[in-house]
Amino acid sequence: MAGAESTGEPSLLFEHIDLIDEDMAWRRDAFVGVRGDRISYVGTGEPADADAYDGRYDGRGRQLMPALYDAHAHAPMTLLRGYAENLPLQSWLNDRVFPFEARITDQDARWATDLAIAEMVRYGCVSFSDMYYCDDARCESVRDAHVKCNVSRGLTAFGETDYRKIKEYAANEHLFSDWDGAAQGRIKADMCIHAEYTNNEPVCRAVAERTRELGAIMHVHVSETASEVAGCRERHQGRSPVEFLADCGVFDSPTVAAHCVWVDEADMDILQEHGVTVACNPASNMKLASGFAPVPRMLERGMRVALGTDGPASNNAHDMFRDMYLLATVYKGSSKDPSVVTPAQALRAATRAGALAQGRDDCGLVREGFKADLCVLDTSGPSMWPVTDMLANLVYSSTGAEVVLTMCDGVVVYRDGEWPTIDVERAKAGTQAATERIRAELAQGGAR
Numbered sequence: 126m127a128g129a130e131s132t133g134e135p136s137l138l139f140e141h142i143d144l145i146d147e148d149m150a151w152r153r154d155a156f157v158g159v160r161g162d163r164i165s166y167v168g169t170g171e172p173a174d175a176d177a178y179d180g181r182y183d184g185r186g187r188q189l190m191p192a193l194y195d196a197h198a199h200a201p202m203t204l205l206r207g208y209a210e211n212l213p214l215q216s217w218l219n220d221r222v223f224p225f226e227a228r229i230t231d232q233d234a235r236w237a238t239d240l241a242i243a244e245m246v247r248y249g250c251v252s253f254s255d256m257y258y259c260d261d262a263r264c265e266s267v268r269d270a271h272v273k274c275n276v277s278r279g280l281t282a283f284g285e286t287d288y289r290k291i292k293e294y295a296a297n298e299h300l301f302s303d304w305d306g307a308a309q310g311r312i313k314a315d316m317c318i319h320a321e322y323t324n325n326e327p328v329c330r331a332v333a334e335r336t337r338e339l340g341a342i343m344h345v346h347v348s349e350t351a352s353e354v355a356g357c358r359e360r361h362q363g364r365s366p367v368e369f370l371a372d373c374g375v376f377d378s379p380t381v382a383a384h385c386v387w388v389d390e391a392d393m394d395i396l397q398e399h400g401v402t403v404a405c406n407p408a409s410n411m412k413l414a415s416g417f418a419p420v421p422r423m424l425e426r427g428m429r430v431a432l433g434t435d436g437p438a439s440n441n442a443h444d445m446f447r448d449m450y451l452l453a454t455v456y457k458g459s460s461k462d463p464s465v466v467t468p469a470q471a472l473r474a475a476t477r478a479g480a481l482a483q484g485r486d487d488c489g490l491v492r493e494g495f496k497a498d499l500c501v502l503d504t505s506g507p508s509m510w511p512v513t514d515m516l517a518n519l520v521y522s523s524t525g526a527e528v529v530l531t532m533c534d535g536v537v538v539y540r541d542g543e544w545p546t547i548d549v550e551r552a553k554a555g556t557q558a559a560t561e562r563i564r565a566e567l568a569q570g571g572a573r
């Protein structure tokens with residue numbers, strides 16, 4: 126090894142690669158160094174210590190960008206992909222999803238989360254905010270796959286008004302004591318209220334208080350459908366879900382509010398005052414016919430908008446590039462204004478905004494000193510030519526299939542059709558067997 130000394134940490138130098146820089150601008154022929162779990166160099170010339178890198182990656186014809194952060198997911202719902210189709214949200218949820226979910230075991234959830242992560246990293250995503258249950262299985266999957274997750278447990282309280290008597294109370298305490306900060310900080314525990322319509326006021330207030338005590342992030346579904354908002358106004362003295370949750374103190378902690386499709390100016394005032402991140406889910410909102418969130422207005426106001434895939438039962442994919450394309454196109458259609466949601470805004474929503482929403486302040490940008498969460502696209506194919514505006518190509522032309530390498534904290538988790546950290550064939554077989562078993566059980570109609 127000539128020139129400079131190795132630090133002993135694994136290191137890789139991407140050379141002659143085009144780059145989406147920290148201002149979401151396109152730069153040609155750059156060099157990006159990775160040492161250990163961090164970005165050690167970003168520049169247009171070779172670093173002075175170039176010889177000290179273990180490996181080199183020839184980036185010609187390729188594009189390096191920050192990895193993607195999915196701000197709202199339900200990874201084990203991969204089991205339900207293709208199971209409950211073409212239904213509106215309430216019957217989709219009550220008649221199909223809930224009975225299926227009652228039969229999911231920890232092992233089922235493990236296969237499904239492995240499979241979900243394999244799909245995510247295939248399309249450049251390394252971190253997701255996941256609301257579900259089977260917490261140990263999900264955390265083990267995240268740890269072993271070497272990705273990141275803000276894990277939260279969907280809390281529902283229909284009759285019980287004492288949070289400490291609900292099973293999620295003990296589960297949350299276990300999640301925080303055993304998993305928060307695990308896997309070198311790649312796993313973070315979040316608190317969660319599933320939604321206003323699946324909870325009551327005393328429980329929401331108690332969960333909000335416990336979230337403040339823990340200094341945790343809150344993850345909650347908010348105003349996904351028009352009927353949810355109308356029902357909330359009936360249940361809670363004319364208040365919208367945003368007003369109700371704010372009154373309960375839910376937004377006094379850093380919050381990721383999924384959907385926010387049916388929010389008005391007063392709601393957006395509250396969300397903005399509290400610095401709430403809206404996790405927009407364009408595919409899910411269209412597929413379940415929930416509607417179109419006022420994303421252009423949110424961006425105009427300077428609200429933080431991140432991007433989520435939601436679950437594979439309502440999307441039906443964990444491909445953030447698909448949702449990024451939809452984010453940048455459907456709200457032009459719904460607002461009848463082609464100037465709204467620029468490619469840079471869509472890219473930022475899918476990267477930096479998601480990282481910040483997850484409390485990962487040193488993630489989501491290609492910047493020296495930041496965590497090495499990166500993806501590389503092979504942009505030599507016909508759909509990415511000619512190059513007039515690479516940002517436009519990445520958002521409007523890419524399908525995510527161009528991703529050839531995904532790295533999380535300096536570790537390659539996907540490269541050229543291979544998943545070094547996940548046994549994908551085992552995850553596929555396990556998920557297929559689990560979903561067939563559950564469908565057979567449901568067909569027999571036996572109670573569980």
Ligand SMILES: [Zn+2]
Binds near residue numbers: 198199
């Ligand atoms: Zn959701």
